[in-house]
Amino acid sequence: QVQLVESGGGLVQAGGSLRLSCAASGLTFSTYAVAWFRQAPGTEREFVAAINWSGVTTRYADSVKGRFTISRDNPKNTVYLQMNSLKSEDTAVYYCAASPSRITTMLPGYDYWGQGTQVTVSS
Numbered sequence: 391q392v393q394l395v396e397s398g399g400g401l402v403q404a405g406g407s408l409r410l411s412c413a414a415s416g417l418t419f420s421t422y423a424v425a426w427f428r429q430a431p432g433t434e435r436e437f438v439a440a441i442n443w444s445g446v447t448t449r450y451a452d453s454v455k456g457r458f459t460i461s462r463d464n465p466k467n468t469v470y471l472q473m474n475s476l477k478s479e480d481t482a483v484y485y486c487a488a489s490p491s492r493i494t495t496m497l498p499g500y501d502y503w504g505q506g507t508q509v510t511v512s513s
Contacts, residue, residue, distance in 0.1 A: 392416040392502045394486050399507030402476055406511070410471040412486030412504060420464040423493040425500060426471045428482035428509075435485070439471060440493040449493055453479075478513040 398410040412424065425440035439450045439460040448460050459472040469486060484507050487500035494500075 392488075394488060394502055394504035396484060396486050396504045396507040399484060399509045401510045401512065404476060404478055404511055404513045406476050407472070407474045408476065408509060410473065410484055410486075410507060410509070412469040412471075414467045414469075414488060417488065417502070419467040419488075422488040422490055424460075424462065424469040425487050425489070425493065425495075426460065426469075426484055427487060427497065428480075428484045429506075430482040433482075435497060437495040437497075438484070440495065441469060442493050447493060449495065451495075473509070476509075476511045478511050481509060481511045483508050 393415045395413045402408055421443050423442050426438040427435050428438050429435040437451050439458055441448050441460045441462050445462045457475045462469045486504045488502040489500045
């Protein structure tokens with residue numbers, strides 16, 4: 391059974407930092423692309439960042455470029471999202487998702503999803 395478990399969310403002041411983790415089990419993690427999406431109340435889930443199976447290729451939403459960094463540790467079956475210079479508009483539930491194919495910004499491209507972790511940025 392495939393599981394993706396996010397952690398690291400919380401409450402932080404604007405300008406602060408958080409590091410999210412996505413721990414995977416039940417799949418050959420090193421062959422999967424992984425992405426982070428987020429969803430704020432009343433909005434659609436949106437792409438944040440993605441990383442390919444090897445960690446060589448990454449992609450970011452324009453809104454987080456230069457502030458967020460995605461990385462992975464395949465021996466630990468974990469993907470990270472380092473979030474710096476956080477803004478109130480970053481407040482959302484953050485989800486990780488895994489795809490057996492190349493990275494994509496589109497939700498249907500991902501087969502497995504975690505339950506999400508709440509990030510709240512106070513201004």
